[in-house]
Amino acid sequence: MYIAHILLVIIVIFPIFFALTSSFRPLEDVFRYVSPISWKTFIPTRFTWDAYYNLFAQRGFARIFFNTFFVAIVNVFFGVIVNSMAAFAFAKMAFKAKNGLFFLVLITFMIPFEVIALPLYSLVDSFGWLDSYYGLIVPGIASGLVIFLYRQFFMDLPVALLEAARMDGASWWRIYYKVAIPLCKPVTISASLLIFISQWEAFMWPLLVSRSKEYRVIQVAMSYFVTEHATYWNEMFAASILAIIIPVCLILPYQRYFVQGVTSTGSKE
Known part of the structure; x- marks a missing residue:
């Protein structure tokens, strides 16, 4: 049951976590590392606040x-x-x-x-x-x-x-x-x-x-x-x-x- 619950949590959390990490990427890097999956898929290689800045400034x-x-x-x-x-x-x-x-x-x-x-x-x-x-x-x-x-x-x-x-x-x-x-x-x-x-x-x-x-x-x-x-x-x-x-x-x-x-x-x- 614990394993099943953990798998369900991963399935639910994964899209949210991908959205979170992608929000700190430049636009051209959002889908660059999707395939094949590696550590770069989950951790931005170029960290930026531009997306959040543009939301409020522009x-x-x-x-x-x-x-x-x-x-x-x-x-x-x-x-x-x-x-x-x-x-x-x-x-x-x-x-x-x-x-x-x-x-x-x-x-x-x-x-x-x-x-x-x-x-x-x-x-x-x-x-x-x-x-x-x-x-x-x-x-x-x-x-x-x-x-x-x-x-x-x-x-x-x-x-x-x-x-x-x-x-x-x-x-x-x-x-x-x-x-x-x-x-x-x-x-x-x-x-x-x-x-x-x-x-x-x-x-x-x-x-x-x-x-x-x-x-x-x-x-x-x-x-x-x-x-x-x-x-x-x-x-x-x-x-x-x-x-x-x-x-x-x-x-x-x-x-x-x-x-x-x-x-x-x-x-x-």
Whole structure:
């Protein structure tokens, strides 16, 4: 089992390690030592920071990183609030067509995004949100998967706990943010990571709605490394390494809470 795990780790890590070492090579050296494989394949013979320097000095990656991080963080903030409130209503409130509406919510994260991309683009265009933070952020706030995770957790909250709060005169709003939310820390962390990573890795939607460099995010910016005349592999590898670092730094410290949050949202009614 240890040998199998080590082999799997090597298979997973090898492309990342190759990208890391290639990001410190000149462009003409990136694939020079790929075949046959030798120590030169993994260790740069000519070490240079040019790829990283070009990212920030010529391609404006400081602004691109700010855009990506800003869009992801704002989506996390509003996504957790909006989706948890919707889930609380589905779990603990009685209203007409509740089951039908929740069924529609489930469908939303089963349909490929490509199916709704054009109608969503037309809607955003009608609001005048193209090439703006509104167009990048607002369509990603609502998430059927996050609503499902929260709803399943809220379903397991003891009814007696909520009834006691109601008898003490607490409103549904007060019960939501004073009783329910403090109890769902693992789910909140899981939902936050899911929203953040989905926004950080988003490509198709930012490509559609962001036309200028001012609102370009990292996944879209990396597509511009491929031109008619050349592919700037060393800069692409450098950008890929930088794009990996932030999600990894977030996932590793909260991995335990992430797993706990996902596994604790069973379907017990």
